[in-house]
Amino acid sequence: MGRNPVQNPLHYATPQVPTGPPATYATAGRLLQGYDYVIIGAGAAGSVLASKLSEDKHVSVLLLEAGGDNTKVLETKVPILFQKLFHSEHDWDYQTVEQPALASRRLYWPRGRILGGSSSMNAMMYHHCSKSDFDEWASLHDCKGWAYDDLAPYLRRMERFTPNAARPRIDLQHRGNKGDWQTGYSWLSEMGDKGFIPACTEAGIPAIEDVNTPNGTMGVTRFQTFIDPKGQRSSLATAYLTPEVRKRPNLTIACHAQVTRLLTDRLTGPSPIVIGAELQSKRGGELFQVHAKREVILAAGAINTPQILQLSGIGPKDELDKHGIPVVLESNAVGRNLKDHLCTSAISCKVKPGISLDYLANTVSALPALARWLLLGSGPLTHNAGEAAAFLRAADHYPFAGSERSPPKDNTSGGVGPDLEIIGAPLAFIHHGEELPLDGANIFTLVPIALRPLSSGTVTLRSRDAFDHAIIDPKYFSDEGDNDRTVLLAGLRVCLKIMRSPSLQQFLEPVPVDDDPWSYWWPYSSSDIDKITDDQLLRWMQEKAFTLYHPVGTARMGSSAATSVVDSQCRVHGVQRLRVMDASVFPEQLSGHPTAPIGAMAFKLSEMIREEAASESPVRPNL
Structure with a gap:
């Protein structure tokens, strides 16, 4: 297929069909x-890496994406419509x-x-x-160069923050104003502004104007979002794979390119050398191979990256051995150390008519x-769903009336x-917005999330077929001492x-008192919360908990090849050019939302690669 970056910016990289026996490193270069x-995965990290590396006109970059283009998908532009992408062709x-601790349920994970x-x-x-999350990476996990002070300059360099007089007054020295990634504030509901935020302060959680500073995140705040001045989502693709970037002659973007395995040479050195990747456009389709003259960078995410490695x-x-795959390098940490943010499930409060945004589910309304x-780029469609949040320490809120549990162990970063x-x-x-509230009720949702779980799981292969989803087992609530459950129980009590x-309360709709406060999706606003037992809350948690979509750690960074997959330069231990x-x-789970850190880490890595090169x-095969 010919290259026309203006009319056809997404195309295959005219890869060559592999022929003959496995090649040596020098011979392979002639075939591919x-x-x-070669960057595998055009997600948050891959988009940034491809953009920054291709700034150097003297290098060529291939970005491989298993999915499609984002530019013509309306649901990626309108902030509140993101749920419409769940279970679609744009979702893995x-x-x-089955999770034994969650009523043997299989949990849906959108990616x-x-x-x-x-x-x-x-x-x-x-x-x-x-800040303490990243400082812990550097100190406890020996990830030198990834402390908060190392990443903060990249966070600011990426950001283009849009101030607004009607928004909280914040110190702009902590906000970037010249970057490519648009940030600001999405639409805020009256109930969030005058209900949730002051309600949290009444519950003993102090208000904080800006959680994105070195001062930390403790407190309740209105969330900043990645939204542009036109009211559209500013994803890391819209920010870094702009039309101008896509026109670069040294950048090739290939969509619908499923990588099936990495290509390695094990014949010409003491350790395997990754020389490229094999890919298909569909299951059973023709196999292609592409060659990386310098490096392959895996940016496929916490599920696909360990799958591709295996x-x-x-x-x-x-x-x-279970799948008959020849061992190129034994690495026991691949696919291990999976950690996720689990929600206990939403406590849904029935509110007075006309207050919630549930009417948006009706097309006519x-x-x-x-x-x-469409006309102004404003209004409720620019809403982010999670408009405000409180960050707290569970132990600080014990004891609770009606609870017999002791405070949880302190697993926070840096204490x-x-x-x-x-x-x-x-x-x-x-359930990810898929279930409608009973009786067409208007709802305000409170979602408690455990940010620092001790439980860890695995990502393993289902088969040798790259199109078969990996086996994902987060092993929720498997931690010794049951600390994770205690933290989430505190979250429910605080809610x-x-x-x-x-x-x-001024926004809530009174409902009849019932002997069972869980007979609806929300606890009755007139029920006595001190009479709700731990067992009732734990049963609710078991039956309703779901993910907040933040899996991490399956190719963790560290200095030891026995317990980690990559070093502090993000190079895979024991493998060259990968x-x-x-x-x-991530060596440990962050106490928050990971998109901005991932982007900043990719930005930093791009500079590390360019400085190293x-x-x-230039290391190139002797062709």
């Missing part, structure tokens, strides 16, 4: 279409294995299968997370809001970060306290 850098549509990855289909939380023979030997968005987040949203968000505060950059490299003679 070559690029200096993952399911976990973006589109340019921009999950930054094209998530709620647009712009969050730096806690399909390529890099992973735990017992897993590879939503037409005025759509017209406003100062939060281990709980409570999101407030003026709409029903039951009930917030719900009963005067500021929120790096990883996505949430899989500049200090050395």
Whole structure:
């Protein structure tokens, strides 16, 4: 297919069909279409890496994406419509294995299968997370160069913040104003502004104007989002894969390109050398190969990255042997250390008519809001679902009336970060927004989230077929000591306290008292929360909990090849010319939303790669 970057910016890289026996490194270069850098995955990290590396006119970059283009998908532009992408062609549509601690349920895990990855289909939380999270990476996990002070300059360089006089007054020295990634504030409901935020302060959680500073995240705040001045989502694809970037002659973007394995040479050196990637456009389709003259960078996400590594023979030997995959390098940390943010499920408060945004689910009722968005780029369609959030430490809120539990163990970063987040949203968000509230009720949702889980799971292969989803087992509530459950139980108790505060009560619709406060989706606003037992809350949690979409850690960073997959340069231990950059490299779970950190890490890595290349003679095969 010919290259016309204006009319056809997304195309295959005219790769060559592999022929003959496995090649040596020198011979392989003659068989494969070559690029200096091959980036696998055009999600948050891949979009940034491709853009920054291709700034150097003297290198060629190939960006491979299993999904499609984002530019003509309306649901990626209108902030509140992100749920419409769930279970669509733009979603990997993952399911976990049955979770014994969650009523043996399989949990749905949406992940973006589109340019921009999950930054094209998530709620647009712009969050730096806690300074202590990154400082812990550097000190406890020996990840030198990844402390908060190392990343903060990249966070600011990426950002173009739009101030607004009607928004909270914040210190602009902590906001970037010249970057490519648009940030600001989405539409705020009256109930969020005058109900949830003051209700949290009444429940003992102080207000904080800006959680994206070195001062930390503790407190309740209105969330900053990645939204542009036109009221559209600013994903990391729209920010870094702009039309101008796509026109670069040294950047090739290939959509619908599923990588099936990495190509390695094991014959010409003491350690395997990654020389390229194999890909298909569809299951059973023709196999193609592309060559990386300098490096392959895996940026496929916390699920796909460990899957691709294992399909390529890099992973735990017992897993590879199980599927008859030759071992290229035994690496026991691949696919291990999976950590996720689990929500106990939404506590949905029935509110007075006309207050929530649930009317937007009705196409006819939503037409005025759509017209406003199309004409002015404003209004409720620019809403982010999670408009405000409180960050807190569970132990600080014990003891609770009606509870017999002791405070949880402190697993916060540095002993100062939060281990709980409570999101407030003026709409029903039951099972990812897929279930409607009973009786057509108007809802305000409180979502408690455990930010620092001790439980860890695995990502393993289902088969040798790259089109078969990996086996995802987060092993929720498997931690010794049951600390994770205790933290989330505290989250529910705090939510009930917030719900009963005067500021929120003024918006709630009174409902009849019932012996069972869980017979509806919300606890009755007139029920006595002190009579709700731990067992009732734990049963609710078991039956309703779901993910907040933040899997990390499956190719974690560290200095030891025995316990980590990549070093502090993001190079895979024991393998040459292979790096990883996505949430899989997180050595520990962050106490917040990971999109901004992933983007900043990719930006930083791009500069590390360019500086390293500049200090050395270009390494190319001797063709």
